[in-house]
Amino acid sequence: MTATLHRPRDLGAALDLLADAGDPMVYGGGTAVQILLKQGVLFASDLVDIAGVPGLADLAATPGGLRAGTMVTLRRMETDPLVQDRAPLLAQVYGRVANPRVRNTASVGGNIAHGDYRLDPPTALLVLDARIELSSSAGPRHVPIREFFTGFQETAVRRGEMVTAIDVPTQPLGGAAFTKLSSLAANDWPAASAAVLVTASATGGREVRIGLGALAPTPVYVAVPVPADASADDAVDAALAAAEPLIDPLPDVRGGVAHKRRLGRVAVADATRAAWADTPRDTPREEVPDDRRLTLRRLRRRH
Amino acid sequence: MTPIDLTVNGERRTVPVGDDDLLLDVLRELGHTSVREGCGVGACGACTVLADGHSVSSCLARAVRYDGVAITTADGLPTDDDVVEEFVAARAMQCGYCIPGFVLMGHELLAENPDATAAEIDAHLEGNICRCGTYLEIRTALQNVVARRRHDDMARRRHDDMAKESA
Numbered sequence A: 001m002t003a004t005l006h007r008p009r010d011l012g013a014a015l016d017l018l019a020d021a022g023d024p025m026v027y028g029g030g031t032a033v034q035i036l037l038k039q040g041v042l043f044a045s046d047l048v049d050i051a052g053v054p055g056l057a058d059l060a061a062t063p064g065g066l067r068a069g070t071m072v073t074l075r076r077m078e079t080d081p082l083v084q085d086r087a088p089l090l091a092q093v094y095g096r097v098a099n100p101r102v103r104n105t106a107s108v109g110g111n112i113a114h115g116d117y118r119l120d121p122p123t124a125l126l127v128l129d130a131r132i133e134l135s136s137s138a139g140p141r142h143v144p145i146r147e148f149f150t151g152f153q154e155t156a157v158r159r160g161e162m163v164t165a166i167d168v169p170t171q172p173l174g175g176a177a178f179t180k181l182s183s184l185a186a187n188d189w190p191a192a193s194a195a196v197l198v199t200a201s202a203t204g205g206r207e208v209r210i211g212l213g214a215l216a217p218t219p220v221y222v223a224v225p226v227p228a229d230a231s232a233d234d235a236v237d238a239a240l241a242a243a244e245p246l247i248d249p250l251p252d253v254r255g256g257v258a259h260k261r262r263l264g265r266v267a268v269a270d271a272t273r274a275a276w277a278d279t280p281r282d283t284p285r286e287e288v289p290d291d292r293r294l295t296l297r298r299l300r301r302r303h
Numbered sequence B: 001m002t003p004i005d006l007t008v009n010g011e012r013r014t015v016p017v018g019d020d021d022l023l024l025d026v027l028r029e030l031g032h033t034s035v036r037e038g039c040g041v042g043a044c045g046a047c048t049v050l051a052d053g054h055s056v057s058s059c060l061a062r063a064v065r066y067d068g069v070a071i072t073t074a075d076g077l078p079t080d081d082d083v084v085e086e087f088v089a090a091r092a093m094q095c096g097y098c099i100p101g102f103v104l105m106g107h108e109l110l111a112e113n114p115d116a117t118a119a120e121i122d123a124h125l126e127g128n129i130c131r132c133g134t135y136l137e138i139r140t141a142l143q144n145v146v147a148r149r150r151h152d153d154m155a156r157r158r159h160d161d162m163a164k165e166s167a
């Protein structure tokens, strides 16, 4: 059975189709949908292609960060100066997905809605505390990314809803790093990945935020407080102690449980060590306006 | 069938396509057989085309999406294309099945980053597979294009300066 393709020209029409069709599915970049079709495991009655809906591919600065419409491509997130300035960790992680052709086609909304536990971008979105805008014919609602991945291949997107945008707060001052370990080709899906951000905590110490990919049935997040004067080894130990209870790998062609658990430890340790080393002693916590923050970050990069 | 406006290698035409038709099949049926199917799932690059200058795996692309878009396929490149010439000079192919994809990925990279280093070349091509394993020659070919364009650029500038002086 082939699904009927619809190409609505405005958001209202797209949302009406999602509300009324029998078993509809949003068609974003199509990189995942096309593969499901080829594998014969796509059972939708209707595909709603949202490429023609105006505004969904907008990428803009907001007072506290940036906002990416669902159809912004992964490659644009990787290369756009706005993302590179306000959320460099995020730009870096988008640049590690698949290959340039897939990144030129795949969309930020389709990427998270795909809900795969091995996806790279969620690791950075989790540590940055992004917020997902979901829209339906009843209007928009917002879900923190940390509540978005609800189960194996399940997300907070309800029937009749679609992702319309992702809001990302400006990356807090501090160090950040991403480690992706693959067991097949270098650009293959990861066997383990970790994004780590070290920032000043409310209590004067530091907070180590950790987003894990491919290591549990969903992307997962944990944060741990670490004293600012701790050694790098102590920070790594604290990060591993926090992350280990969450590591619950699924065995597949990329490795068994023990192998992925081992790679998970390495990913967390490597990313934490790199992020910790990149965090200046006097990282301030106070809210810095975006324009000054950029200057600070640039100054720091020169060291 | 929906008629779409497709410009392939500079030639504009209206092509009727079905909703499910892949850009890969549409282009091959139009005679652009340098666009090849390998993996069919976005992972090998044999089906690469440039859409408004951006690389796309045509095996995952529905043709209806490309209405009004300018497509470049490797068979549409001029015979004296510098990337193609350097691939030939570096003997960067055995069977040649993968080469159109590598050539177009090289064009995309060098348009964005004319000074691409060996590491940047490797990163951009990491999603292209050559079963004959000519990766080292392919990298050399692209490094030679970087050097050749830099050299041509300098020569052109020198020529312009001399023309100015004698004017």
Ligand SMILES: Cc1cc2nc3c(=O)[nH]c(=O)nc-3n(C[C@H](O)[C@H](O)[C@H](O)COP(=O)(O)OP(=O)(O)OC[C@H]3O[C@@H](n4cnc5c(N)ncnc54)[C@H](O)[C@@H]3O)c2cc1C
Pocket: A025, A026, A027, A028, A029, A030, A031, A032, A033, A034, A070, A096, A097, A098, A099, A102, A105, A106, A107, A108, A109, A110, A111, A112, A113, A114, A118, A119, A120, A121, A157, A161, A162, A163, A164, A187, A188, A189, A190, B041, B042, B043
């Ligand atoms: C060769 C290859 C290698 C890959 N390697 C990696 C990798 O290393 N790391 C990684 O993270 N990913 C990897 N991927 C996966 C890739 O990131 C996803 O295929 C892509 O991000 C999906 O985005 P899309 O816009 O193409 O989604 P689509 O294919 O359009 O949709 C995917 C799913 O999301 C739904 N959807 C789409 N848009 C919306 C919306 N706005 N609202 C609600 N639901 C929506 C669709 O209905 C479908 O269920 C790889 C993919 C390929 C083909």
Ligand code: FES
Pocket: B036, B037, B038, B039, B040, B041, B042, B043, B044, B045, B046, B047, B048, B057, B058, B059, B060
């Ligand atoms: S055939 Fe399209 S990427 Fe392999």
Ligand code: FES
Pocket: B092, B093, B094, B095, B096, B097, B098, B099, B129, B130, B131, B132, B133, B134
């Ligand atoms: S030359 Fe044969 S596949 Fe690359």
